[in-house]
Amino acid sequence: DIVMTQSPDFLAVSLGERATINCKSSQSVFYSSHNKNYLAWYQQKSGQPPKLLIFWASIRESGVPDRFSGSGSGTDFTLTIDSLQAEDVAVYYCQQYYSTPALTFGGGTKVEIK
Amino acid sequence: EVQLLESGGDLVQPGGSLRLSCAASGFTFTTYDMSWVRQAPGKGLEWVSTISAGGSNTYYADSVKGRFTVSRDNSKNTLYLQMNSLRAEDTAVYYCAKSLACRPSCHSFDYWGQGTLVTVSS
Numbered sequence: 001d002i003v004m005t006q007s008p009d010f011l012a013v014s015l016g017e018r019a020t021i022n023c024k025s026s027q028s029v030f031y032s033s034h035n036k037n038y039l040a041w042y043q044q045k046s047g048q049p050p051k052l053l054i055f056w057a058s059i060r061e062s063g064v065p066d067r068f069s070g071s072g073s074g075t076d077f078t079l080t081i082d083s084l085q086a087e088d089v090a091v092y093y094c095q096q097y098y099s100t101p102a103l104t105f106g107g108g109t110k111v112e113i114k
Numbered sequence: 115e116v117q118l119l120e121s122g123g124d125l126v127q128p129g130g131s132l133r134l135s136c137a138a139s140g141f142t143f144t145t146y147d148m149s150w151v152r153q154a155p156g157k158g159l160e161w162v163s164t165i166s167a168g169g170s171n172t173y174y175a176d177s178v179k180g181r182f183t184v185s186r187d188n189s190k191n192t193l194y195l196q197m198n199s200l201r202a203e204d205t206a207v208y209y210c211a212k213s214l215a216c217r218p219s220c221h222s223f224d225y226w227g228q229g230t231l232v233t234v235s236s
Contacts, residue, residue: 031218034218036218038220040220040222040223042159042223044159048228049209049226049227049228049229050159050209050223050226051226052214052222052223052224055214055216055220055222056216056220061214061224093158093159095159095222097220097221097222100164100219100220100221101161101164101173101221102161102173102175103149103161103164103221104161105158105159105160105161106158107158108158108159
């Protein structure tokens with residue numbers, strides 16, 4: 001299975017500042033014939049199911065604010081939250097779907113307000 | 115509006131069985147692969163199982179293979195997870211999730227249910 005490792009585990013950011021979350025896969029999730037990275041990002045607020053933010057590593061899901069952006073390729077990926085808002089407090093997960101159906105998630109990064 | 119409503123979670127003894135259901139509405143159920151993802155208390159997300167749109171292909175995490183069976187009834191827009199030989203480590207909230215429609219096909223999940231809690235304990 002592809003192992004997804006997120007860092008940091010916990011992140012405290014001031015309101016209006018930038019939050020950066022990293023995700024590293026144990027092998028490349030870039031599918032060259034499709035020219036796509038098979039990686040998604042989710043946000044999970046307390047007591048709620050996860051919400052899809054980003055797929056194909058950088059495509060924002062419909063309705064997701066543009067302060068959320070995804071980048072990276074191959075094995076190294078980043079989720080950036082520009083100008084953190086109070087409603088962004090949550091745990092964030094990356095997920096690879098390259099090795100479908102053996103899908104794997106990162107361990108999560110908890111984002112709080114400093 | 116897409117809705118996924120899980121049910122069937124309960125307290126069960128080790129070695130017992132349980133059947134989870136997920137009633138879907140608001141989209142063409144027969145068109146999408148569906149999955150189960152679980153989350154142990156205070157822990158991260160773990161993919162459990164996926165079933166293809168037509169139901170002919172099923173996939174399982176190694177941790178549940180041989181004990182869990184996923185199925186669907188497309189006439190009832192319902193997804194199921196039959197869980198046998200349950201263990202303490204199966205204790206979790208179980209979510210059903212719909213695969214995003216994309217080309218090429220991708221198993222990221224654009225809709226999730228609220229989850230149903232399965233507790234395995236004596």
